[in-house]
Amino acid sequence: MSRLNEATLAALPPAIVRPAYDRTKTRIGIVHIGAGAFHRAHQAVHIDDLLADDPDWAICGVSLRSADVRDALGPQDGLYTLALLGGNLSLRVIGAIRELLCAREEPQAVLARLADPAVRLVTLTITEKGYCLSGDALDLAHPDIAHDVASPQAPASAIGYVVAGLALRRAADIAPYTVLSCDNLADNGGRLRRAALQYAQAFDPDLARWIETEVAFPRSMVDSITPATDDALRERVAAQLGCADAWPVQREPYTQWVIEDHFCNARPAFERAGATISDDIAGYDHAKLRLLNAPHSALAYLGSLMGIETVADAMRQPALAGFVERLMRADIAPTLDAPRGFDPDAYTDAILARFRNPDIRHLLSQIAWDGSQKLPVRILGTIADALVAGRPIDRLCLPVAAWMRFVRRQARNGVALVDPLADTLSALDRTTAGDASAAVAAFLALDAMFAPMSGDERFVAALRDAYMALGDATPGAVSRALAAAGGTADV
Structure with missing residues (x-):
């Protein structure tokens, strides 16, 4: 040729x-x-x-x-x-x-x-x-x-x-x-x-x-x-x-x-x-972290618990896709100090279309890497801003709780975590088995991730509720938690 x-x-x-x-x-x-x-x-x-x-x-x-x-x-x-x-x-x-x-x-x-x-x-x-x-x-x-x-x-x-x-x-x-x-x-x-x-x-x-x-x-x-x-x-x-x-x-x-x-x-x-x-590159970076990377992490942990392999596969699950869209429009977009000319709705539309692209095989297992480093900048900052503004944080806490459940499941199944805190995180499952309140408290003791939010009673209570809502973290339990959190396609 x-x-x-x-x-x-x-x-x-x-x-x-x-x-x-x-x-x-x-x-x-x-x-x-x-x-x-x-x-x-x-x-x-x-x-x-x-x-x-x-x-x-x-x-x-x-x-x-x-x-x-x-x-x-x-x-x-x-x-x-x-x-x-x-x-x-x-x-x-x-x-x-x-x-x-x-x-x-x-x-x-x-x-x-x-x-x-x-x-x-x-x-x-x-x-x-x-x-x-x-x-x-x-x-x-x-x-x-x-x-x-x-x-x-x-x-x-x-x-x-x-x-x-x-x-x-x-x-x-x-x-x-x-x-x-x-x-x-x-x-x-x-x-x-x-x-x-x-x-x-x-x-x-x-x-x-x-x-x-x-x-x-x-x-x-x-x-x-x-x-x-x-x-x-x-x-x-x-x-x-x-x-x-x-x-x-x-x-x-x-x-x-x-x-x-x-x-x-x-x-x-x-x-x-x-x-x-x-002149506001930081504003665009901020929007990308919150409106693109945070939903990616949400799909990674919730989708992995549901046994889903890729982003496109996850977006074919109506409850999960609806939850992520509601999270973006109702909980994340209001926290943005958007750059001049930036349209959060149009950006959200574009991201959702990208997530649904069947030709892009983006593995949830890869997105799930390094959660202890990613979640503070992707989701926890949004939660902190919502707390200051007096907005609800229940939906925002569900991906964080899903990460905790994901970490414990991997440790229980003997699957190595790809995370700088892998040894510390894997040990948490051995010390908190069977006690939801103790498990959440153990994770919140990771000051590198959660301080000073770990001292906010509203955050602790919402995170504990989200963790408990995921039940035994089986696909059915996750689906029920998504439905309860308003995971419908009509936003």
Whole structure:
């Protein structure tokens, strides 16, 4: 079978969407570090939407260590297929990536591209681990950071490359680029800025001062479920294209990109491609945590107790789907200090549609990981706000109680918990068996999760009632608790 590339692009079937611009007339204006599946399914697609009107924003994709993306897409002239998973599979060929580099093998090419005056934006999707942080600060003892401080002209880390490129531009009197983190990391731009300044300060205080005054690090928020590429996707894509694509990507149709309007150089017209430009990234993050992540956790624990495997399966249970929708509209949305222009009802509608997407196989067991870390920011903050406002918290307590029942069930069945507090949580079942009040009290003694709310009698009583309402936590008992909590589809 032939390979997807510029030569085969024109021969693709008419149903395949392809770049709506002449790729030869585009110019690289963005360097993206971490050109994995999420970037290629998300940010690169937004840029692809803009290149017909503004050809100066094509992308150079940089992988720090692995050459896999370069080697897969290089023979394809950077082209790859995006598969949208929503009913019928729809395919689109993305042409926004014009160059692919592996920093480990081509460090000078990466530095030269960062120093190119045409590059005015550097973006990153490197996961939290890639920022080499310790708490909220840069980990100067991290092997890559220690190496880069000693040899800043030959960096190994993403921070090292970002700062090395800025140093080259400063030395050549070239305007700096904006550095935009696209990772789901709280205050991502602020943390990246502080890390870059701390790193530069370690070997060149003058450079650090220049970065502090001249370089912008806007915050952002991104959202779209992007399952990993597998051979089944490659086969489906090849069957429709009539040629092979070594590394297609797939995601749900929904995508969100909120960007702080804080740039030190020119920027693409992101808003024309569906992104939101806002000065309240924290507000959008807050809304996502409460209206998306909290219901996800509710589905994970309640659905797992009911023997359900995936989010889409859970949403096919009327009592559970109705409960989650009522939770979102009646209990969570009123606690939001919504950003300007944000519509909680429309956002809720979109989330519920995403949850129901049968083509996204999102496992409840995976969402259930790390509950002791997730619940405080996803649900307990909403409960605290509701208590201050004098609003009911009964429904909000049911997912928390379901987590407690889930923890005890896993321990009783000898199933390992994926949680930083796994040993402590597993031990709770042995000390509180058969006594609901004692079980709730034991969980509330976890100060890292529940203090100071554990001293609020209203919360303790509502949580104990929710725990008892779940009975023996069998599917039937959970269904009855959902029905009693108003789990109907008509909200």
